[in-house]
Amino acid sequence: MIEVANRLHTVEEYYFSKKLREVNLMIANGKPVINLGIGSPDLQPPQKVVDAIVDSLKNPAAHKYQSYQGLPELRQAMANFYKSNFKVSLSPNTEILPLIGSKEGIMHISMAFLNEGDEVLIPNPGYPTYQSVTKLVGAKGVLYNLDAGNNWMPDFEALEQQDLTKVKLMWVNYPHMPTGAKPSKYVFETLVAFAKKHNILIVNDNPYAFILNQEPTSILSVEGAKEVCLELNSLSKTFNMAGWRVGMVVGDGTLISHVLKVKSNMDSGMFYGIQKGAIEALNCSNMWFATLNSVYQKRRELVWQLAEALNCTFSKEASGMFVWAKLPAYMKSEEYIDMILKEHYIFITPGTIFGSQGEGYIRFSLCATTEDLQEAITRVS
Ligand SMILES: Cc1ncc(COP(=O)(O)O)c(C=O)c1O
Numbered sequence: 001m002i003e004v005a006n007r008l009h010t011v012e013e014y015y016f017s018k019k020l021r022e023v024n025l026m027i028a029n030g031k032p033v034i035n036l037g038i039g040s041p042d043l044q045p046p047q048k049v050v051d052a053i054v055d056s057l058k059n060p061a062a063h064k065y066q067s068y069q070g071l072p073e074l075r076q077a078m079a080n081f082y083k084s085n086f087k088v089s090l091s092p093n094t095e096i097l098p099l100i101g102s103k104e105g106i107m108h109i110s111m112a113f114l115n116e117g118d119e120v121l122i123p124n125p126g127y128p129t130y131q132s133v134t135k136l137v138g139a140k141g142v143l144y145n146l147d148a149g150n151n152w153m154p155d156f157e158a159l160e161q162q163d164l165t166k167v168k169l170m171w172v173n174y175p176h177m178p179t180g181a182k183p184s185k186y187v188f189e190t191l192v193a194f195a196k197k198h199n200i201l202i203v204n205d206n207p208y209a210f211i212l213n214q215e216p217t218s219i220l221s222v223e224g225a226k227e228v229c230l231e232l233n234s235l236s237k238t239f240n241m242a243g244w245r246v247g248m249v250v251g252d253g254t255l256i257s258h259v260l261k262v263k264s265n266m267d268s269g270m271f272y273g274i275q276k277g278a279i280e281a282l283n284c285s286n287m288w289f290a291t292l293n294s295v296y297q298k299r300r301e302l303v304w305q306l307a308e309a310l311n312c313t314f315s316k317e318a319s320g321m322f323v324w325a326k327l328p329a330y331m332k333s334e335e336y337i338d339m340i341l342k343e344h345y346i347f348i349t350p351g352t353i354f355g356s357q358g359e360g361y362i363r364f365s366l367c368a369t370t371e372d373l374q375e376a377i378t379r380v381s
Pocket of ligand 1: 100104242
């Protein structure tokens with residue numbers, strides 16, 4: 001028998017990987033399941049992005065290995081994107097590293113900065129990958145609780161009372177997934193001051209900045225943030241390019257060079273055509289965001305109706321690609337979603353997959369057509 005590595009005992013198969021098998025089996029058995037679970041955009045990327053990847057195939061150099069740092073014009077497009085949308089200046093030569101999706105960046109950053117036994121502050125509720133990658137690299141996740149009373153922002157008083165001496169890295173994710181809470185400048189400034197005081201690297205994971213959010217921001221817009229912060233960004237949600245796998249990590253050149261040291265030992269560059277498409281996407285005007293958000297706005301109104309029909313409560317101030325809703329008192333998230341799946345053939349994500357603070361909540365995805373959403377409302381009404 002071939003034994004697996006010990007690190008594999010620290011993690012479980014991703015929730016969606018398991019649950020979607022069940023959902024797909026129901027579909028295969030003829031059940032008309034409406035999937036409001038996963039946040040995989042069903043809308044198309046800009047047409048010029050698709051044209052760019054098609055055109056790229058005619059270039060004989062397209063099929064070669066690509067640079068570990070990506071094309072200079074891709075890094076320039078990323079720098080322009082940060083400048084025009086966040087007013088953050090970045091050197092395309094040293095302060096930007098294109099990634100094959102931002103999820104992989106979580107692993108690269110963890111491998112670059114964490115030793116076994118180092119502690120990592122992880123939001124609860126939060127994206128599950130922060131915790132699993134922390135375990136895979138042998139570091140120790142220390143959850144920091146977020147709650148509705150504090151608009152899902154870190155409780156700095158509580159954090160200051162903890163022993164932070166072993167904490168090396170803190171994951172933050174604003175706008176926040178799954179709750180959609182939007183960061184204020186004050187929260188970002190407090191985070192930067194906190195990181196400097198305790199010598200902690202803060203990584204803001206920022207893939208939802210442009211979805212139903214009037215004021216996209218970057219933690220790097222805070223003065224002095226580059227000394228202690230990196231930021232991940234992604235084209236997955238912003239340009240409906242989740243399957244393309246393209247994102248970036250940005251920040252101080254020395255920090256980025258450490259991430260490059262890991263990454264250049266793991267992959268051999270991003271496919272040329274994907275880079276060409278990404279350049280076109282990043283060069284889109286603000287019209288793109290307006291059009292995209294008008295679709296999500298209509299869908300969100302229907303999801304609000306659906307949530308109300310299920311007697312859930314939610315904030316209309318939230319941003320992002322999901323509606324985070326509180327269940328009626330005493331309802332348990334996983335039991336509730338299983339019941340809705342069984343009775344109405346609607347799949348919704350239980351809040352608990354994002355941590356214990358997600359108990360009593362469910363997350364609806366906006367990646368479903370208005371027809372499907374209307375049908376879901378009819379089924380539960
Ligand atoms: C909070 C958060 N971070 C990162 C990612 C990964 O995005 P990407 O497609 O860029 O890997 C996701 C995807 O769902 C996410 O929700």
